Amino acid sequence: MTYFKPVFVSLVLAFAVVGCNQQKSPAETNRDVAKAEQKESDKVSAARSDAASTISAASQDVADAQRDARSDVSDAAADANKDVAKARGKADKVAAEQAYNVAVEKCKGLPSDQISACKERAKADRDATKAEIDAEMKAAKHAGSSSK
Helix, strand or coil, X not given: CCCHHHHHHHHHHHHHHHHHCCCCCXXXXXXXXXXXXXXXXXXXXXXXXXXXXXXXXXXXXXXXXXXXXXXXXXXXXXHHHHHHHHHHHHHHHHHHHHHHHHHHHHHCCCCHHHHHHHXXXXXXXXXXXXXXXXXXXXXXXXXXXXXX
16 A cells, blocks of 8 residues: 555656646647737737827827917917007107198298198198008008907
8 A cells, every 4th residue: 555655646646747738739729829819919909099099189189289379370460460550550640740840840931921821731731641540550450350
């Protein structure tokens, strides 16, 4: 019996080792390889799909940002043009007023019967210039507000 026990244990271990190290058949190996390849291929496809979605979303974000930036630049340019027109209009009105004052001073050097007519011409010139400036400023204001 003592001899039988070590032999029995040896046989059990031998069968266990043989059973664990059994080589798979080529068909089983091919099937397992195909499964693994398909599984990994599916993972790659999913990752590529995710990447494509991310790229598409990022491209859309860039396009939106560019559109918004163009709009902001356009609005800022319109505002700046309106401000420039307003500043030029004010400067032109001051220049018209100064031209009038100079003309009135020149009128004072004329004979007395011509002074009144000279001043009226100077005033009419000033008023016409200011009206023209006001019309230009109004047109610039409307042009700036219609772009928004």
